[in-house]
Amino acid sequence: MFESLSDRLQNTFSRLGARGRLGEADVDEALKEVRRALLEADVNFKVVKDFVGRVREQAIGENITKSLSPAQMVVKIVNDELIHLLGDEAVPLASAQPGPTIILLVGLNGAGKTTMAGKLGLFLRKKHRNPLLVACDVYRPAAIKQLETLGKQIQVPVHSEGTQVSPVTIARNGIAEARKNGHGVVILDTAGRLQIDEALMQELEEIRAATNPHETLLVVDAMIGQESVRVAEEFNRRVPLSGFVMTKIDGDARGGAALSIRQVTGVPIKFLGTSEKVDGLQPFDPPRLASRILGMGDVLTLIERAEENIDKEEAAKMQKKMQKGKFDFEDFLSAMKQMRRLGPLQQILGMLPGMSQLKLDEHINEDDLKHIEAIIQSMTLEERRNPDIIKQSRKERIARGSGSELEDVNELLKQFREMQRMMKGMMGMMPGAGSGRPAPTNNKGGSGKKGKSKKKKARAPQLPGARPGMPGFGPQAGLGPNSSPSDIESMLRNMRKDQ
Missing domain, CATH: 1.10.260.30 (Signal recognition particle, SRP54 subunit, M-domain)
Incomplete structure (x- = not known):
């Protein structure tokens, strides 16, 4: 993810650094390239316009043009604004006291909710939060089987009641089982639905009202680009969201969805699905991701991954x-x-x-x-x-x-x-x-x-x-x-x- 954007930005700043002291024309030329790179990465037009405007406002002035290393200062400003665009800081999952913490996963068909439920279950098991997976997708029998298979693979129990019971009842019963058995987290895997399907959106509202989740996470396919923003706005209107989970980012070199969705909706991204493997999940951290986009690396994540594996x-x-x-x-x-x-x-x-x-x-x-x-x-x-x-x-x-x-x-x-x-x-x-x-x-x-x-x-x-x-x-x-x-x-x- 972000490969093409990262390459464009790094090349732009490399040329900028070769010029020594910078004038207003130099900064404007570089920002024109930044603007083009962001638009080609499928970032929302208004988001790009605001971003470039904020960078220019800070980059044009006495503090920059008389700086000993003006190009580095411009990079720092872009880095700071990227962090702001992505959400300033990492937002952790809620932790209810007393438990269990209830997490409701929602999203379109094919976004990867069931796989994400398994990944999230493994992530929480490693954090010793004793999760329970609940299969609420009664419209796709294969989803129930898939979740049960994932549960065995990651050693996390699954509550399922087949396809003849309503999703609301299954969700309630799953939470009751979690309380009885002392589970710290309940992950509700719901059916995929289009935001224009009134009946299924109404069902989602009923599930939310019945379970009162601490987290309502929209699972977003990064491959759909700016369409993800429209999807997010409609879901957020019907079932107020607490966060996003971006999937399939390893298959999207542009990354426009991640750069747009937080700024447009005001809802934070909480996780990134980094691969098809069940352990391919990492918490979303704006400063680290901004650093990677600008080619400055993300050594902390690498160290954490090494310590774990x-x-x-x-x-x-x-x-x-x-x-x-x-x-x-x-x-x-x-x-x-x-x-x-x-x-x-x-x-x-x-x-x-x-x-x-x-x-x-x-x-x-x-x-x-x-x-x-x-x-x-x-x-x-x-x-x-x-x-x-x-x-x-x-x-x-x-x-x-x-x-x-x-x-x-x-x-x-x-x-x-x-x-x-x-x-x-x-x-x-x-x-x-x-x-x-x-x-x-x-x-x-x-x-x-x-x-x-x-x-x-x-x-x-x-x-x-x-x-x-x-x-x-x-x-x-x-x-x-x-x-x-x-x-x-x-x-x-x-x-x-x-x-």
């Missing part, structure tokens, strides 16, 4: 082995699995300052990483721990077992040996790894003599992290303070599968 003891063991140069395929396989828990690599790069504009090659996807995993898993435990014993006959067996070419296995082994040689140097550049002094690094290219790389044939998979800056290790996900865009770019090039 990375086994600290396992990471510490790997760090010690890496320092001693004893890192083997068994460790690498474990590291790859931990890294994948953090999310897609492009998403991780977007959280690192200055990294968001690095784009992965279009051929790189999860299948490439799975291919590498398959090769490693085709090795015996002894081979993983002692890669040097893997000779020709073993390579052929590993290739057959993983459905790969012999060339793939050779390339993986070659890059792994290179990575092992560089490991101590890489760890010397990472905080908390031994003395912390940068160790000498091999400046020669990984293949070919005198640093010249040979053009490879083919299709051999490339080993992620065969260069300094390999992600997946330690609390900083392997990027030490001395990592640079060129380091990351080199790492990504090593991941590319040539066609």
Whole structure:
């Protein structure tokens, strides 16, 4: 989400920074680009007009034009106004005392309410709030089955009564069950409905009146753009909303809905659905999101995600082995699995300052990483721990077992040996790894003599992290303070599968 907008804004401010001191004409030219970028991102026209007007009012004046770094001041003003546009600060879910806290999920057909109910249930279970899911969509039997399946997957109980009972009765009974069994939160999953369907909107009003929810969240599909604003206004008129949940943001590069909906309705966004996975949910935080849009990263979210998904003891063991140069395929396989828990690599790069504009090659996807995993898993435990014993006959067996070419296995082994040689140097550049002094690094290219790389044939998979800056290790996900865009770019090039 926001990729195209982020790229446009970063390019605009990069050109602005090259001009040194700024005049009014310079600022106006930059703001014209900002305005165009926001409109192309499908942001509401009035919202764009007001936003640009506020930025210009602050950017044109003595404080800016005589500043030592005027371009940075303009970026700061845009950042502050973006934060204001998105809602100033994160708004947490309500917490009723005494419980249970009742959350009513509403929205259009196909917006992803049932999936979001499961994601929210998992999020709250991890927060130890003991949620209960209630299936109130009696018009779609598959929705009830889907919610029950999600409940088993995330280990959250589901209250359902089939399709012959009214949604109002099911909601009441679900709340009664929650009180009886001591649940802290009740999540009511209602049927999708069009805002122009009077009968279903009336039913929604009845559910709200019967349950008196502490949160009424509209689940909004980010892909519908400005239409989401009209939908939000109509739902808010019929059942006063307390927040929005934006879904499918990983499939929308523009992000106009998120930038418009808060400003137009005055209702805060509370969550973003970041992927199709059941754990793909993150609280909406305006300052962090504004920082990511402007290419300044979101390190706090990355750290939180790492703390939640990375086994600290396992990471510490790997760090010690890496320092001693004893890192083997068994460790690498474990590291790859931990890294994948953090999310897609492009998403991780977007959280690192200055990294968001690095784009992965279009051929790189999860299948490439799975291919590498398959090769490693085709090795015996002894081979993983002692890669040097893997000779020709073993390579052929590993290739057959993983459905790969012999060339793939050779390339993986070659890059792994290179990575092992560089490991101590890489760890010397990472905080908390031994003395912390940068160790000498091999400046020669990984293949070919005198640093010249040979053009490879083919299709051999490339080993992620065969260069300094390999992600997946330690609390900083392997990027030490001395990592640079060129380091990351080199790492990504090593991941590319040539066609």
